Amino acid sequence: MAKFTLSLTLCYSLFHFYGGSWTKERWSRKNIVFFGDGTQFPLRPFLSSDPQKLGGPLYDPDGYHKYPEFLELGVTLLEIHLGQKLESYLGYEEDITNYDDLWCKALELFKELRPDFISTVYRDAIQKCLMANFSVSDACDEQMLRDSLFNDIVKPLEAEVGMIFKEFLSMDALDEEAERKINLGSKAKSMNRHAHSGITNTHSLQSNYDDISSPLNKQRTLPQPQKAVLTITTIRSRPASRDDFEIAIVCALPLEYDAVCILIDEFWDEDGDQYGKATRDPNIYTTGRIGKHNIVLVLLPDMGKVGAASAAASLRLSFPELKLLLLTGICGGVPSPGTAKELVLGDVVLSTSVFQYDFGRRHGDKFVPKDTSTDSLGRPSKDIRSLLKICDTNRGRRQLEKQTAFYLEYIQNNASTEHSIEQYLCPGAANDKLFEATYVHKHYGEPQCLCKSPHETCVNSRKLSCHELQCDEKFLVERRRINHKLQLEQQGRRKEAQAPAIFLGSIGSGDTVMRSSEDRDRIAEEYDLIAFEMEGAGAWDELPCIVVKGICDYADSHKNKMWQHFAAATAASVMKALLEKYT
Incomplete structure (x- = not known):
């Protein structure tokens, strides 16, 4: 209860200060001071401010986490729960001074709770x-941020405290309750980030609750700010049955599979x-x-359409309420250099339709795929067509690619081992080679050698790479x-x-691995x-489906596995970004 109260005090005080002159400079964990005697939990935190030392914008467009104040608050709440500094x-x-490193470490620790x-x-x-x-714009105004802080963070904590005490209490009453019931001993000492000396422009968080409008005062009037358009991943209850999927x-x-698992927010089968x-x-x-x-x-x-059809049919039986299947992984791309469809390795394709190019008739020396309306695979469902239509707009594509880049960085920073971290790194443009x-x-x-024949290899x-075979780079296509x-x-x-x-279009599907640039x-x-x-x-025909695949090669004879892990990561990132748009 003491930790809950302390967290609410901190959150509500930041809500009051946010957007004012005091928080025009960047706020961080280092500006929190907890005062206590080492025997009671320090329920009276103070914020310190030194404008000459603080700095930096409230919005950081280049960081993984765009709003450092929200990040610092989240880390502080995590530290209050742990009873010690994140670094300790x-x-x-x-101390971790880089915000990107801080965000990644905090997320790793959060997942372990x-x-x-x-x-x-x-x-x-x-x-x-x-x-x-924020999904609407890169730099939401201060009022939207402040409103989000209240509606999405302060208000739920306040309601929880109210449920515990069955009524709203003043901060003094909460202090007295904590002092009477809670003794955390030496644990309180570990919460102190700074000594009492050397603090400038110190503001007591307690002072905010003397006002009659305080949400923790019995007679308070709750502020009703407009709900900000904030995209936040929330904790949800475990589904009751397979019908909830x-x-x-x-x-x-x-x-x-491994790349997708890194982006799963919560597993329901950790305990079986x-x-x-x-x-x-x-x-x-x-x-x-x-x-x-x-x-x-x-x-x-197994790979191939038979295994996919069997798995999809079984999925439909076990999970009868499924509305969307995302076939996520890697594929070979059609490079189309010099055109609007110029793909490079690591790009991701989304299927507007699927064409079964190895289903047809053999006429002498020629194979003719079936492409009549009765032989073709069906069109996507209406909700999938609507989703893909939005993604194909300039704004929709820009948003999707922005979120994809965010999740790609997350995969690269949260892979479980050093070996897999290296695998998910981009091999670099110098290793993206397209031959004529x-x-x-x-x-x-x-x-x-059999290779002397024009049509044989x-x-x-x-089995050899282009480097081992010494493929002549004078035949590389400049792009x-x-x-x-x-x-x-x-x-x-x-x-x-x-x-x-990200490219949208028709994707060729078949049981044959495409390794011929001319056939491609x-x-x-x-x-x-x-x-x-x-x-x-x-x-495709078993469940409403979107193929989400990263380009790992050019479906030619020079294909290799260098780009497979990176392409799997980009596909998984697009998959998650796409789900954010799916309702």
């Missing part, structure tokens, strides 16, 4: 501070499967939450976007350079395709 808890000897050891309301307040980001995510490869499945359903399910959506994640036992369609990946100048050449990315990397603007573009270009041009993959045709 992590075993650091020095056991729900049974922390109030849902308190946990929700921490997460709202850590995950706050509406989103399915399907991956064909473990590396795709709670929901079961239908009789004879062979799928193994991972359940959890992404944002406001309960999701079920499936890793296919007529230049095949094989041995040249070896008369005894030996097995050994297919505008790659040149731009190289310039950004040279300027040290890594985040901008790695940010993926011919089929893509004839059927207006932007990428090739192997599972979409199987899942």
Whole structure:
């Protein structure tokens, strides 16, 4: 109760100060001082201000977390719960001064909190501070921020305190209650960030509650600010049954599954499967939450459309209320250099339709895919078409790409091991190589090799990388976007350079791995395709589906695995950004 009261005191005081002259300078955890005698929990925190030492904008457009005050408040609430500094808890000897590092470490620690050891309301307040980001504009005005602070953080904490005491109490009454019932001993000492000496312009948080309008005063009048447009991931209750799941995510490869798991906000099966499945359903399910959506994640036992169709059919039986399946992973892209559809490695494609290019008839030396209305896969459902239509607007695409870049950075900073962290890093524009369609990946100048035939390649050449095979780079295609990315990397603007573009269009799907640039270009041009993959045709007619795949190669003979993990990360990032728009 004491921690709850202390947190509410701090939140409500910041709410009162926010937007005033005192908080025009950046506020941080270092401006909080807790006064106590070491035997009672310090319920009277003070804020200190030294404008000559403080600095920085209230809005940080270049940071992972755009609003440092919300981040600092979230970290402080986390520290109050832990009973010690974040750095001390992590075993650091020095304070974390970089806001991006602070945000990542706080999120890691937050995910480790056991729900049974922390109030849902308190946990929700921490997460709202850590995950706050504005979806409408980059720089919301101070009033919107202040309104959000009250409605989304202060008010729920206040209501919880009121429920505990069955009435609203003054701060003095809460102090007396805490002093009478709570003795935390030496734990109070660990909360003190600074000694009493050397504090300038100190403001008591207690003074805010002397006003008759205080939310903790029995006779107070609650302020009613307008609700800000704030996109916040909230803590939600565990779904009661399989009927409460509406989103399915399907991956064909473990590396795709791993990238998606990093972006799941909460797992429902940490203590074992709670929901079961239908009789004879062979799928193994991972359940959890992404944002406001309960999701079920499936890793296919095999690649290809047969495995995808079987998994989707079983999903529909076990989770009958599913409304959307997101087929998330990697694919081969149609590069289209010099056009508006110029794709590069790491970009992500969203399916407006799926074309089964290996389903048709063989006529002598020619294969003809079936493309009549009766043979083609159906069109997306109306709600999917509406969602994709919004994403295809300039504003919708800009928002989607912005959130994608945010989640991509999150994956790169929250991978579980150093090895996987390196895997998710962008390989760099210099390693994005597109060869002319007529230049095949094989041995040249070896008369005894099968590669001497114009239409043949030996097995050994297919196993070698372009570097090992010494592919001639004079056949590389020069591209505008790659040149731009190289310039950004040279300027040290890594985040901008790695940010993926998002393309919407028809995707070719089949059980054949596309490794021919000539076939790729011919089929893509004839059927207006932007990428090739192997599972979409199987899942498409079983459930309402969107294929979300990152470009890991150019579906040519030079394809390799260098970009697979990064492309899986960009696809997972788009998947989560897309779910934020799905209602």
